[in-house]
Each structure stands twice: as C-alpha cells, then as structure tokens.
Amino acid sequence: MEELFARRIQGVPRSFIREILKASLNPEVISFAGGLPNPAFFPVREIEAATTEVFRKYGPSVLQYSNSEGELELREFISQRYKMKKGLNIPAENIIITNGSQQGIDLLAKVFLNSGDSVLIEEPGYLGAIQSLSLYQPVFRPVPVAATGMDVDVLDRNSTDGQTKMLYTVPTFQNPSGITYTDENREAIAAVARKNKFILIEDDPYGELRFSGVHAQSFSAFLPEQTVLLGSFSKIVAPGFRLGWLAAPTWIIEKMIVAKQAADLHTSSFTQKIILEFLQSNNLDQHISRITDVYGRQCRAMTVAIDRLFPKEIEITSPEGGMFLWGKLPEGRCSMTLFHEAVKERVVFVPGDPFYTEKGSKNTFRLNFSCVDPVAIEEGVTRMSAAIARFL
Amino acid sequence: MEELFARRIQGVPRSFIREILKASLNPEVISFAGGLPNPAFFPVREIEAATTEVFRKYGPSVLQYSNSEGELELREFISQRYKMKKGLNIPAENIIITNGSQQGIDLLAKVFLNSGDSVLIEEPGYLGAIQSLSLYQPVFRPVPVAATGMDVDVLDRNSTDGQTKMLYTVPTFQNPSGITYTDENREAIAAVARKNKFILIEDDPYGELRFSGVHAQSFSAFLPEQTVLLGSFSKIVAPGFRLGWLAAPTWIIEKMIVAKQAADLHTSSFTQKIILEFLQSNNLDQHISRITDVYGRQCRAMTVAIDRLFPKEIEITSPEGGMFLWGKLPEGRCSMTLFHEAVKERVVFVPGDPFYTEKGSKNTFRLNFSCVDPVAIEEGVTRMSAAIARFL
Numbered sequence: 001m002e003e004l005f006a007r008r009i010q011g012v013p014r015s016f017i018r019e020i021l022k023a024s025l026n027p028e029v030i031s032f033a034g035g036l037p038n039p040a041f042f043p044v045r046e047i048e049a050a051t052t053e054v055f056r057k058y059g060p061s062v063l064q065y066s067n068s069e070g071e072l073e074l075r076e077f078i079s080q081r082y083k084m085k086k087g088l089n090i091p092a093e094n095i096i097i098t099n100g101s102q103q104g105i106d107l108l109a110k111v112f113l114n115s116g117d118s119v120l121i122e123e124p125g126y127l128g129a130i131q132s133l134s135l136y137q138p139v140f141r142p143v144p145v146a147a148t149g150m151d152v153d154v155l156d157r158n159s160t161d162g163q164t165k166m167l168y169t170v171p172t173f174q175n176p177s178g179i180t181y182t183d184e185n186r187e188a189i190a191a192v193a194r195k196n197k198f199i200l201i202e203d204d205p206y207g208e209l210r211f212s213g214v215h216a217q218s219f220s221a222f223l224p225e226q227t228v229l230l231g232s233f234s235k236i237v238a239p240g241f242r243l244g245w246l247a248a249p250t251w252i253i254e255k256m257i258v259a260k261q262a263a264d265l266h267t268s269s270f271t272q273k274i275i276l277e278f279l280q281s282n283n284l285d286q287h288i289s290r291i292t293d294v295y296g297r298q299c300r301a302m303t304v305a306i307d308r309l310f311p312k313e314i315e316i317t318s319p320e321g322g323m324f325l326w327g328k329l330p331e332g333r334c335s336m337t338l339f340h341e342a343v344k345e346r347v348v349f350v351p352g353d354p355f356y357t358e359k360g361s362k363n364t365f366r367l368n369f370s371c372v373d374p375v376a377i378e379e380g381v382t383r384m385s386a387a388i389a390r391f392l
Numbered sequence: 393m394e395e396l397f398a399r400r401i402q403g404v405p406r407s408f409i410r411e412i413l414k415a416s417l418n419p420e421v422i423s424f425a426g427g428l429p430n431p432a433f434f435p436v437r438e439i440e441a442a443t444t445e446v447f448r449k450y451g452p453s454v455l456q457y458s459n460s461e462g463e464l465e466l467r468e469f470i471s472q473r474y475k476m477k478k479g480l481n482i483p484a485e486n487i488i489i490t491n492g493s494q495q496g497i498d499l500l501a502k503v504f505l506n507s508g509d510s511v512l513i514e515e516p517g518y519l520g521a522i523q524s525l526s527l528y529q530p531v532f533r534p535v536p537v538a539a540t541g542m543d544v545d546v547l548d549r550n551s552t553d554g555q556t557k558m559l560y561t562v563p564t565f566q567n568p569s570g571i572t573y574t575d576e577n578r579e580a581i582a583a584v585a586r587k588n589k590f591i592l593i594e595d596d597p598y599g600e601l602r603f604s605g606v607h608a609q610s611f612s613a614f615l616p617e618q619t620v621l622l623g624s625f626s627k628i629v630a631p632g633f634r635l636g637w638l639a640a641p642t643w644i645i646e647k648m649i650v651a652k653q654a655a656d657l658h659t660s661s662f663t664q665k666i667i668l669e670f671l672q673s674n675n676l677d678q679h680i681s682r683i684t685d686v687y688g689r690q691c692r693a694m695t696v697a698i699d700r701l702f703p704k705e706i707e708i709t710s711p712e713g714g715m716f717l718w719g720k721l722p723e724g725r726c727s728m729t730l731f732h733e734a735v736k737e738r739v740v741f742v743p744g745d746p747f748y749t750e751k752g753s754k755n756t757f758r759l760n761f762s763c764v765d766p767v768a769i770e771e772g773v774t775r776m777s778a779a780i781a782r783f784l
Binding site for chain 1: 502504633658
C-alpha cells in the first residue's frame, strides 16, 4: 500500500538531531549537541502561580474552544513589545498565535508554496525549517551566510527567476551558526526582496538572548509590506507550552488565519491564558537578563577554551547571543567522521550535514552552550581537542 | 503581491460556522447553531488538582521540549481504552498525540494527498474536514449517508478510478447528521476499501457520547491494516487543551510522526501531562455518563418538541448520541432563506451548505442540543416553527 503515500513525504528523513541526541543519553558523555534552553531558568513557580490565577479568573471558559487567531490580550502584549523593543508598529490584528514558531513555518509554506516554487534559505540554515518546507516540495536556493550576514549578490542572482516566493532567515544569533546579520546587510536584503518580489521570513526565537553588542533592526523596519515575523516563547519563557506567534502584513494575515483554522482550529487557550498571566505578573526583561547572564558566561567559557585548545586551522564563530557556536574544519575534512572520534572521547556535537538543503559530507559542526556549565564546557572542549588531534 | 499565494489557498473561505456564531452573540437569541460541548461539564476543579500534581511531580521538566509522538503514558492510556471499550489491539507505538483530531486530518492529508488525488467523503460531512482537506487540492467524491450509514454502491462506483487515497468518515453520531453507520454497513465499506485499496479514516470525537442503543464496531475490527482512527478529548473532557490523537497501522505511523514533527515539533507536554493525571485520578466513565445523561435529555426534549411543532414534511434524524440533529426541508427549499426568517424570530441554526463539498443552495440544516437546556429548547423550537410556518 506504500504507493498511497503522497510524493512529498517519500524520502523525508526523521530529524537527524533527535537521532544524535540518543548518543548523549550516556551520563558520562558531555553534550554540546543539544538545542534546548536551560531548564534551570524555566520559571516554574511563577507559571504555577499564574495557572492558579487563570483558574480563579476564568473558570470553565478557559477550557472551551476559542478563536483561531489566539487570545487578543496576548497578541496585544506581543504588539506592545514589538513597539517597545524594536519601534515596530504591528497591531494585534496582524498577529496570530501558533504552536511554536515551527508551526508558523509550516503555515507560511502552506499559504505560499506550490510544488516547484523557489525558496531562498540561508546556508547553513535551521534544520526544522528545511524539514518543514521540504514537505511542500520547493526548489531550495541556498544563500551562504558568513560573519556579517547573507551574501546579497548570490541572493539577487538566485531570485530573478520569477518563481521565488520567500526567503527564510534566522538573522539574529542564527541557528546553527550564531552569527547576526548587520543592519546594512538587512537593508540590502530588503532591497533585493523589493526588487525581485518575494517575502522575507524573519524567524527570531533567539533575538532577545543578547549578552553583548546592540540590538539589530528587523526586516520589518525596511520592508514591512513583505516581511513576516516569527516569534516564540520557547527560549525566553519555556518551550513545553508550544507557544509562538506569526506577525504579518494585512494582505497576508487573513490567509494565515484560514490555514491555522484548517490545521488545528486554534492553539490551546489554556496555555495562552497562563503565559499571558505570567507575562502580566512578572518582569520579563529581568527574567531574560538572568538567562543571558548565564548563557553569556557559558559562551565565553567555550570560546576561551576553544581558543586555547583547538588547533588554529579550525574556525569558530563569535556570537553576541543565542545558544550556538559554529565550527569549520579544514576544507575537505568530514565533521561526521570527527563526530565518531568525539563519541569515543565521551563528547558529542552536531555535524553540519542536516543544516544544508543538499546532502553530502560537510566540514562544519554546531556546538551548543546553553545547557552546559563552565566546568563541563572546559572538560568537553578538552575531550574534543583530543578527538580533533587524532582526527587531523 | 497576491500572485505569490499558493493555488491551494486561493478561494478557501473562512469557516462559515464561525461567521454564523456571530449572529448568536445577541443574548436574546436562542442558538441551535453551536457545535461546542457544554462547559457545565468541564471538570475544572479536577483539572486544577491535576495541574497542581503535575507541577509537584515533574517540576521544570514538564516545561521542556518533548518527543513528537507524545507522552508515552498518555498513549498507553488510549491504547488500553481501545482494548477495553472496543476490543481493539492498538499498541501505544501506533498512536501519536495531535492538537485535536483536526490536526490528525491535516497530517493525514499531508502524508497521503497529491494535488488531484481523489478523496471520498461522507455527504453531508464535517465542514472542518472539508476545509482542511481542500487545502491539499483533492478531487472530492462525496458519498451520501442516510439513517443506517453510507451508500456502499456509490462508494464502490466512486473509488474504482485508481486515484482514490482515502475515505473520510465520522461513522458514529455523525457531524452534522447525528446518524450512526450500522455494523453491517461498516463491514461492507471495509470490503470496498480492501478491494479498491484506499485508507479508511474513522474520526470519532462523539462515539463515547452515547445515550441509547449499543456500541458500534470500529472499521479497525474489519480492516485494521487500512484504518486510521482519530480521537479527541475535546468532547469527553475539554476542548481548550486541543488534545486529540491518531492511531494508525505500523506502515503509516512512521510517516505521520515525520509530518507531526515538521508541523510543530510536538503537542504541549504540559497539557498532555495534566490530562494524563486527570485520567489517572478520576473515573472517566462516570464523568462521561454525567454528560450523556444531560445530552440525552436535551436531545429528547428537542425531538419531542419538533414532533409536536414542526410540519410533517420536515424530516429529522433520531440520534442515539452525540450533539446534533439534522433536518431536511421539502425538496427545492433553501435552508439559508429559512435561516434569515429564523433570525427574525431570535433563533439560529446552521444551514446545510457548508457540510457539502459542492457549493450551492441546500434544503438541509443542523441543530445542536448540547448547550441548550430543555426549557430553551422548547422555546427555540417554538420560534423555529413560527419561522418555518411563514417560510413554507
């Protein structure tokens, strides 16, 4: 009966990361392979207090069906935060609540992509986006990113075919590379999007996790009519709620609501009310600064240890926030082979392969620092350098 | 920029029901238009106690990312209930947790449908399924249902094209008609599915809401290898959690997990743990029997009032469970016109139109009894009969 499956699902692999995570179940293994926020900062007591308050305030109504757009007050909170933090005017009516920003990617693909349409995507790029978009059978046109952002010439060249629908980006503390597009780079990208007529998807789950430097501008500041913003509470509050949002210009948002309704009617009203109550009763900025203090310390510990212990031919990015570093082995060397050496030293990371739309051996790798304390970081980097020494 | 939209989203209307619901916001209006479970039976205190227990048991871990399949213990509970209630052997590994059964429909369409494939669907059928499936651009082949189930001859005739992927059904207390397929009818449908090689989707949100008669067999009893079951906690516990499930044979389930992961990584682990705790600490059967006692009383009140007050040329179904009655005006009469007359009498219902895949004026209509007490039912039916008298 296998012939009944749709073409889109044939050959799509399960997320590679989850397979790798199994290797890190051994408690003796130090894992830089994760992509999870640090649970030490999940505000459990505050969430519990918020939950009690939600039951008191709303009673049974909080357990009833609700609207597809999401809770208005929560969307207003997000709207006000865009205003306050980025100076963006995005009314609550242009925001819908999604099951994490991952669902935002899926809904955008559903609304915009015919099979065979071109999708621009940063390379390396978020593997969850590659997987989600793949199911709509686009032609991927990867555009390389480096320390200051995206290669605008390649972007322009790759989007003149008239079949290009969207550019997917995580322009701030990118997953996997940790880099941030400069404001100049964003302005130049917006100019290409205006000229070649595609939408800009700015997925920003890490943007608030800045431990140094200054806030970057949103694409929305340069090209609001063609920018869709994806946001998430996963990294600044907790991921278990599966709460994110999508902010889009008026000509797009109505279609997104239809797609959301068809996908699952609406996101849980119960969890939306709890997070709203949490946000209204606590100081989110203070909470985030507690997270970034620690992430910043852990990032520095990793950078310092790598500087001291890794051979100079290995390049490493220098993030100002987020959860990841990105490494590059000398040309032609395979990070998957290094991975197997590293497992023998009881340390794991994610080889670069799943972050590319074209499969094949890669010389890059991702290191996560959000869930490892400085002592373990020092020890893990030491173990990795032993594996590298043997490998090179 | 409208040309950027995918073909699938062009022309898909927003759910008609939600538009109609606006008409019932006037407190003087009696609404038979709803499709909501009665919030008087949401076990708020028990859910609140379960939530407290979940925080105590799990702490921060309940707010972390989790697996795409869903919480194993919850899937085991569902597996055991299939065994106990229906004698079905469905291991937990063949069950995934979804955001309501609505997401199950979307994921099935994603995994099975190429644009242009044939989809069999009961007529009238659940409008949320019509909307969700529409986005995958199938050719709908509607199959009429009547008091004892589906027209098997039409089913066979409509599925011999070799392009037929699936049959979508709500075979027990169907939405919108309230009818239930007999066991003989199900067996005959399964035989056609075996012969013509398509999968059977059994969406069963109302099956446990039986207030008379005996339980019907599942398609899974006749053709397990080609049956996918969709279930939901929305009508037996509460819909605000957006928790449902999908049970499928092994050759299908792996692809469904990939689709679920791409769609939103996973359903909230927090709400899953809460409902699991609720199910373990309370007697679900007792809870359901409290609901069905009242729904049964309300259904009888509506049936009795209609028998007394509606003219005999209007046909009405006689459900043994669920939340809906289905009415039929004389041939050629338009229920949308009756709707406008009914609004003048301060009573609303849902005209049949959105429950068909082919648009056009229909002579059918849906009445909901789950959220209206017997006194209001009597008054509402009286008002409707006044509208009908004027209309006919």
